Amino acid sequence: PAVLMNGTVPAYRPMHRxxxxTDVLQLERGLSALGYDPGAIDGTYDASTAAAVRAWQDDxxxxxxxxxxxxxxxxLPGERRVTKRIAAPGGRAAPGPALTTTSTHRVVTINLDAADQRxxxxxxxxxxxxxxxxxxPGRVESVGRVATAASGQDGGGDPTIEVTVKLTSKRGLGHLDAAPVSVRLARSRRHHVLTVPVTALVATKGGSYAVEAVPADGGTQLVAVTPGLFAGGYVEVEPLHRGALRTxxxxxVPA
Known part of the structure; x- marks a missing residue:
């Protein structure tokens, strides 16, 4: 069997006295975590390390x-989750990986249009x-720097970059291992602006917009506005006449 141990440096050589x-240091740490005593955990393969390896091999x-x-x-760094087993027990050995793994932390991977990288x-x-x-809730954990062309039915597609989003809360995730999800990324932000429900916008002549405001003294008043950003069912508005619309x-809105 191949045994998984924690470490950032791949095993690249046989290890002996x-x-x-660093690979020896990782081996010593792994043996210690499994309950064997490699002696001083110092990255040196000595007699104590060899004795711990013999006990481990015997078991x-x-x-x-x-x-x-x-x-x-x-x-491999940290705990891993097996996502796909490529080689089957008893099967013919072939070059290439025997299985693929991912982190045990659930993340979201999206292929974002390269034009939306910002x-x-x-x-x-x-x-x-x-x-x-x-x-x-989630936060962007990594953003790819290499754009790849997506393959489509016509043989081509817009280039995309890989973006990884880390979920900052596990509430509501249940036992999902994989699922299609939607990720909301803000193209830009506005602070200290007036917003109204999108359905409050009224189209006027000449392609302009207005909202029907209700003053404190009753009645209604059509206030010309310039729409800005749209998000979450609301739209940023700026009245053409200062003070005509207030917080x-x-x-x-339509009933």
Missing amino acids: GNEG LGLDDTGAVELGRVVF SAKVGARAPVELPDGSIV GMKVT
């Missing part, structure tokens, strides 16, 4: 040589809508 390096039913052949240990910034908020319509003022 006399070796030194696995392997020849207790005290040395670790290349391919016996796989180092809307994805590392650390930016990115709410995720689950299949049941619920929203969970807290009521506007009419």
Whole structure:
């Protein structure tokens, strides 16, 4: 069997007495985590390390040589989840990976149009809508720097970049391992602006817009506005005449 141990440096050589390096340090840490005593965990493959390896090999039913052949240990950072098993037990050995893995942390991967790259910034908020319509918070964890052409039915497509979104809350996720979701990325932001429901906009002559405001003294008043950003069913508006529309003022919407 190939044994998974935590480590950032891949196993790249057989390990035996006399070796030194980060790979040996990772092996010693792995043996210690499994309950074996490699002696000082210092990155030096000494007699104590070899003794721990022999005990480990014996428990696995392997020849207790005290040395670790290349391919016996796989180092990967943190816990991993197997996403696909490529090689089957008893099958014919072939070049290539035996399985693929991912992190145990659930993340969202999206292929974003390269033209929209500016809307994805590392650390930016990115709410995720689950299949049941619920929203969970997320933040952009990484943004790809290489655009790839998406393949379409016509043999081509707009270039995209890979964006990873980390979910910052597990509430409502249930036991989903994979699912189609929607991610909301803000193209731009506006602060300290007036907003009204989109349905409050009234089209006027000449392609302009207005909202029907309800002054405190009653009645209604059509106020010409310039629409801005749209988001979440609301639209930013700026009255053409300063003061004609104020925070807290009521506007009419279709019933």
